[in-house]
Amino acid sequence: MLKVLGSKRLTFICLMVAALAIIGYAYYDFIIPAHEQSTQELETSKAAVTQKYQDVARLKEEYVLLQSQLRSYKELEARGFFNDQDRAAAVDNLDKLSKYAQLLKANLKFGAGATVKDEGADLAGQVVLKSPVDVEVKSIDDVDVYSFIKFVEEKFPGRIDITSFSLNRMEIFDTTILRKIGSGSPTPLVDAKISFDWLTMAPKNVVAPTEGVK
Amino acid sequence: MAISGIPFFPPSRAVIMMMDEGVCVHRVANGSSQYIDTVSWRVANFEIKLTEILEAAKVTSVLILNDAVEQHYRKERILIPTSFDKANIIKRRLNVAFPSYPMRAAIELKEQKGAGAKNKEDKDVDKSKPYLFAASPSTETFSRLIRSIQNTDYNFFGYGLLPIESASMLKVLAQKLAEKRKAPAKAEWTILIGQHRGGGLRQIVVRNSELALTRVTPVEEPKEGYSDIWAKDVSRELQATLSYLSRFGYSPDDGLNIIIIGNKEFADVLDGMISVPSNFEALSPFEAGQLLGIKLSFADGDHFTDGLHAAWSGKKLALDLPLSSKEIADISGPRKIASVVMLLLTCALGGVLYMASMEAQGLYENSRNLEVANTQLAEIERIYREEIKRKSALGIDVNAITSSLDIDGRIQRQHIDVLGLLKTVSGELNNLRIDSFEFKNEGDVLWKSPSKTEMPPTRKAKLELSFSYAGNTNPKDGNKEMEDLVDRLNTKLKPMDYLASVSVPLQNLTFSGAVDQEVGLTANLRASSERYTSKVLIQKVDHVKSPGQ
Numbered sequence: 121m122l123k124v125l126g127s128k129r130l131t132f133i134c135l136m137v138a139a140l141a142i143i144g145y146a147y148y149d150f151i152i153p154a155h156e157q158s159t160q161e162l163e164t165s166k167a168a169v170t171q172k173y174q175d176v177a178r179l180k181e182e183y184v185l186l187q188s189q190l191r192s193y194k195e196l197e198a199r200g201f202f203n204d205q206d207r208a209a210a211v212d213n214l215d216k217l218s219k220y221a222q223l224l225k226a227n228l229k230f231g232a233g234a235t236v237k238d239e240g241a242d243l244a245g246q247v248v249l250k251s252p253v254d255v256e257v258k259s260i261d262d263v264d265v266y267s268f269i270k271f272v273e274e275k276f277p278g279r280i281d282i283t284s285f286s287l288n289r290m291e292i293f294d295t296t297i298l299r300k301i302g303s304g305s306p307t308p309l310v311d312a313k314i315s316f317d318w319l320t321m322a323p324k325n326v327v328a329p330t331e332g333v334k
Numbered sequence: 335m336a337i338s339g340i341p342f343f344p345p346s347r348a349v350i351m352m353m354d355e356g357v358c359v360h361r362v363a364n365g366s367s368q369y370i371d372t373v374s375w376r377v378a379n380f381e382i383k384l385t386e387i388l389e390a391a392k393v394t395s396v397l398i399l400n401d402a403v404e405q406h407y408r409k410e411r412i413l414i415p416t417s418f419d420k421a422n423i424i425k426r427r428l429n430v431a432f433p434s435y436p437m438r439a440a441i442e443l444k445e446q447k448g449a450g451a452k453n454k455e456d457k458d459v460d461k462s463k464p465y466l467f468a469a470s471p472s473t474e475t476f477s478r479l480i481r482s483i484q485n486t487d488y489n490f491f492g493y494g495l496l497p498i499e500s501a502s503m504l505k506v507l508a509q510k511l512a513e514k515r516k517a518p519a520k521a522e523w524t525i526l527i528g529q530h531r532g533g534g535l536r537q538i539v540v541r542n543s544e545l546a547l548t549r550v551t552p553v554e555e556p557k558e559g560y561s562d563i564w565a566k567d568v569s570r571e572l573q574a575t576l577s578y579l580s581r582f583g584y585s586p587d588d589g590l591n592i593i594i595i596g597n598k599e600f601a602d603v604l605d606g607m608i609s610v611p612s613n614f615e616a617l618s619p620f621e622a623g624q625l626l627g628i629k630l631s632f633a634d635g636d637h638f639t640d641g642l643h644a645a646w647s648g649k650k651l652a653l654d655l656p657l658s659s660k661e662i663a664d665i666s667g668p669r670k671i672a673s674v675v676m677l678l679l680t681c682a683l684g685g686v687l688y689m690a691s692m693e694a695q696g697l698y699e700n701s702r703n704l705e706v707a708n709t710q711l712a713e714i715e716r717i718y719r720e721e722i723k724r725k726s727a728l729g730i731d732v733n734a735i736t737s738s739l740d741i742d743g744r745i746q747r748q749h750i751d752v753l754g755l756l757k758t759v760s761g762e763l764n765n766l767r768i769d770s771f772e773f774k775n776e777g778d779v780l781w782k783s784p785s786k787t788e789m790p791p792t793r794k795a796k797l798e799l800s801f802s803y804a805g806n807t808n809p810k811d812g813n814k815e816m817e818d819l820v821d822r823l824n825t826k827l828k829p830m831d832y833l834a835s836v837s838v839p840l841q842n843l844t845f846s847g848a849v850d851q852e853v854g855l856t857a858n859l860r861a862s863s864e865r866y867t868s869k870v871l872i873q874k875v876d877h878v879k880s881p882g883q
Contacts, residue, residue: 124668126487133672136679140686147690155693158700165707172714179721182732186725193735196742236780240737248741248780269753279745281779282752288770317779319745321738 200277203320204327205233205249210318213276214255221268224308227256233318235327247327251318252283258308262287265312278320287312346393347491349644350384351401352479353532354550357384360641361391362648366629367641372531375475384482395491396483399647400657401530401640403550405495406432406469409443411462428467435469437476437493437657442466443544466545468495472659480661489673490666492656497538497548499647499654500526503626505543508591510625511615521589521613525575527568528595528619528639529555535568536639537575539582546582549575556600556637565603568594576610586611595622597637741780748779750795750874755832759799759872762822766815769802769867795874798837805864809841816840816868823872831875838869 196202207230218226233251241248257265265287272280290297290309300307346363348370356374360367371387373380388396408431414420424440432438443464470476470493483490508524523546526538535553539546551571556564572592576584584590590612594601601616608614619642623630628645632638647653725732752773759768777793803812816836823834841847851860 124484124665125672126669128487129669129672129676132676133679136676136683140679140683143683143686143690147686147693151690151693151697155697155700158697158704162700162704162707165704165711169707169710169714172711172718176714176718176721179718179725182736183721183725186728186732186735189735189739190728192739196738201738201742238737238741238780240733240740244731244733244737246734246737250780266753266756273753279742279749281745281749281775282773283775285752285773286771289768319779321741 201279201320202246202322203249203277204322205251205278205318205320210253210277214272217271217275218257218268220271221259222264223257223259223268224306225258226268229254229256236319241321245324246321247324249318249320249322249327253280253316253318255314255316257310257312257314259310259312260306260308262289262310262312265310265314269314272316276318278318280316280318282314282316284315285312345395347648348388348391348393348396348488349648350396350398350479350483351496351530351640351644352398352476353530353534354402354404355532357479358531358640358644359384359387359391360644360648361393362645363393365627365649366631367623367645367648368631369638369641375478381478381482381485384479385485388482388486388488393488395489396486397491397648397653398479398483398493399496399499399644400470400494401496401532401534401536401550401643402470403534404471405497405548406435406467407545407548408432408467410465410467412465413462424465427465428469431467432469434471436472437659437662438467438469439655439657440465440467441498441655444542466498466655468498468655468657470495470657472661477661480665484665489669490662492653492666493658493662494647494653494656496536496643496647497545499650500538500643501540501545502543502654503643503646504538504540504593507593507622507625511591511593511613514625515613517613521591523579523584523588524591524593525572526593526595526639527572528642529553529564529637530640531638535571536643537571539575539579541582541588547575547578549578556597562603564600565607568604569607572608589613591615593617593622595619595639595642600637744781745779748777748781748790748793750775750793752797755797755827755830755872758826758830759797759823762819762826764819764822766801766819768799770800771797773797792831792874792876797872799870799872801868801870803840803866803868805860805866807840807866809839809866810843812840812866812868813843816870820870823870827872832872833875834870834872836868837871838867840866840868 210230211228214226214228231252231254233249236248236250238248255268257268259265259268269282269285288311290311297307297309346361349360349362349367351358351360356372356377358372359370361370362368370391373384373387377383410427410431412423412427414423428438428440443466445464504524504526507526508521522541524540526536526540528536530536530550533552533555534550537547537549537551539548549571553564553567553571590610592608592610592612592614594604594614594616595618596616598616598618601618605614605616617625619630619632619637619639622639622642623645626642626646628642628649630641630645632641752775755773756771773795774797775793775795777791777795779793781790801816813836816839820834820836827834841849843849
């Protein structure tokens, strides 16, 4: 049979089979994977370009936006929003504000502060600090209490969120009180209890990471 | 590797004219025929020599054309009932006709108009068709020929009988000559006479393009200056052929073409020797080849006709009547299968190469696109860095600004303005006086949803106002005063999403209330120091619907 087919024919068939096998092997084991890999790389690269374009567009938008945000940020900064809630300074501040408000007495209680988990703050390398504050106030007039709250809201560094506020007018027809008033000593006629959360932002590196996280 | 082994390469064919004295090899390619060599049967190492000649010819296939004397023909009419039985019937009839000749075949002929002169009724009854049966003996010389071919790598194209394969050539030649004479080709009969290299004078007679008669007679080859001797021999043989023709139904009215192919010097002498009315033409092989569109190339003179026959059959895509035998099948079968395999392999290789080239092209395009994308990426990164630098130049931390403003915004949004609420309440008190109040505010001031579209929940804020009334006040009047206050408050507070209600009246005067009071002439009246207390509750709500909504 081999003689009938002839050496050239057989050689040709063998060469063709070999060529087919080599090219087939190269096709399936090298070219296709290489093509797939290059397609993947291309897609990744295109996605990276698109992402970067979006980033640049976002940056440009932010740049324009920042021009307007910058003023608000400066205002926020000026009112002490970026504050590590130093208790001594806070007591000083509230003392000054109570005096401005003509309060007879204000009893201050600062609870233990905590950090509030917030992604936006994390991104900026900041943490949100939250401290509960209780103030027991005694004054002659309820207007003084309202003034005190107004001053705290406007002048106290950071933001405050009033969680409770109660006010009680004392009975003026009490003989003891009337006697005190008559003697000219400052007699409280209103007592109030104010509780608020004090909220500020502070750099992460300033606040110890072991503090409680809400 | 020689291209001869590739079956689908532009065909070139070696035509082996098998004669009584030996074989004559022609190479036919691209419409031209070239005489290569003649090998006598008697020569020593015949097979080796023929193999060498074939190898040197560099062709793709080999055709054997039988030009020997021993060829057997028979015309028979066969009735074929259905086309399914055709092959079996013909095979059986061939067995009966030529039982001792293994190489045989049959070809269907056209019904001759004059032959038989059957009337219409006979035609209707006799539905048989005329067939030409042909056979050739399987000789030792043929086996030697097959062995020679087997020693080469060429494909075996086929084995045919020269007169049958050349019958179509006669028709074409007669038509061309008629066109040349500018006369209509009306003659039914055509005789082609030519001297072949084996020393035989081959006469082929066709009637309407179908073989009617063929003869090979030994005629001495012409010599220079003795043209009349050859012409006389040819004339004698022609006369003998014409006498045979009358038995085949030839009539002078049918018309006769006589074509002599050979050296013009010898052929022209014949013209005066032929007395039968006919269209006589004497042509050289080159002239005949020119008419047939074949280019001939001889090295041994311009007298022999076998090259013309070889060229005509050699350029065919398929033989008119291929003969088959076991010897032929043994060599052509495997080689045909191998050719198919080679063709399939080549197609497969082409397909794989095509797919590979497409993938490679895709790979190349990807690499080009990747370069472009990387360039774009580098450029956009440069722009990005510039933007960052520009922001950095402002001396601000973008994230610090955006996040702190966002947090502050969220605090402001969830902020409950208790002073604003108290101010609104105080505006509606008229002559009433609040003894005390209690404000409670619950909920997360820093609430943040993962979805930017979700609204924050309403904080649970409530303010309870306490009012004190003298004990001698009519509770009904006091309740009315409280209800009026609530109405006034709601008018102002509803737009602010607050709702006021009397939580504790001075005295519950409905069925659910418990009342303890003395009445009568001696009853003790309540003192003004015994005070009534009433409370109004103001609550933050989601959204207060007005009556019209």
